[in-house]
Amino acid sequence: KTRVGGNIVFAETTSNNDFLHLVIAVAGHEVNAFTKVFFNEDEVPLTQDGSDSNGIARLFPSSGNKYEGKARIKKHLGTDAQSADADLVSEVTQWTTNHRLRGISYLYARINFDSDVYPNGVPNISFEVEGRKVFDPRSSATAFSSNPALCIRDYLLNERFGLDADSTEINDTNISAVANTCDETVTITNPSGTEKRFTMNGTFTLEKTPKNILQNMLS
Numbered sequence: 001k002t003r004v005g006g007n008i009v010f011a012e013t014t015s016n017n018d019f020l021h022l023v024i025a026v027a028g029h030e031v032n033a034f035t036k037v038f039f040n041e042d043e044v045p046l047t048q049d050g051s052d053s054n055g056i057a058r059l060f061p062s063s064g065n066k067y068e069g070k071a072r073i074k075k076h077l078g079t080d081a082q083s084a085d086a087d088l089v090s091e092v093t094q095w096t097t098n099h100r101l102r103g104i105s106y107l108y109a110r111i112n113f114d115s116d117v118y119p120n121g122v123p124n125i126s127f128e129v130e131g132r133k134v135f136d137p138r139s140s141a142t143a144f145s146s147n148p149a150l151c152i153r154d155y156l157l158n159e160r161f162g163l164d165a166d167s168t169e170i171n172d173t174n175i176s177a178v179a180n181t182c183d184e185t186v187t188i189t190n191p192s193g194t195e196k197r198f199t200m201n202g203t204f205t206l207e208k209t210p211k212n213i214l215q216n217m218l219s
Contacts, residue, residue: 001129004129005124005127018112019111021091025104026106027104027129030105031078032077032144033144037127038125040123044071067117069112070111071111072087080102082101085108087110137175138179148182149182151217152218157170
């Protein structure tokens with residue numbers, strides 16, 4: 001789980017430049033959830049309000065904040081069966097039903113220009129994201145996890161952005177043992193409470209070597 005920016009892969013204006021439509025790609029794989037959205041350093045209060053034709057929750061600003069009625073945020077988690085955003089297709093002629101971005105998680109933001117709300121122009125948009133769902137050999141379940149052993153196992157096996165290792169090269173007995181160690185509860189003093197012994201939260205990009213990626217994951 002981490003805060004990320006993303007890459008703007010499409011931008012267009014409509015209604016005499018009143019609306020700016022942005023498609024911001026976040027990851028080259030499916031993610032579990034977008035938990036927060038930020039405009040610059042402001043967290044945008046969001047509430048789920050209906051759903052589009054894809055069944056993906058549509059997020060609108062809740063009442064009582066300056067972005068109410070001035071932004072529309074829609075999340076797409078990046079499934080392989082993902083459909084094009086219905087609202088974007090209906091409002092922007094260049095975006096068609098063929099623009100599905102399958103296997104790419106992204107947010108579609110429509111910004112309604114208002115110099116009082118956006119005095120410095122288009123805001124820098126970032127997100128708090130829960131990343132990939134990973135397989136856990138201990139339970140045979142696939143779910144979101146920040147357990148380092150499970151995330152590293154997923155990277156070793158992944159054919160799209162990992163090392164594409166064969167399952168026979170992975171010792172799941174050892175992976176399970178290390179995953180259990182990571183999940184052990186330890187006591188902390190400031191603030192007081194407990195937490196898991198090891199978690200991994202972060203991102204990587206593919207211009208880095210696999211060695212560097214694994215070293216960063218292990219750190």
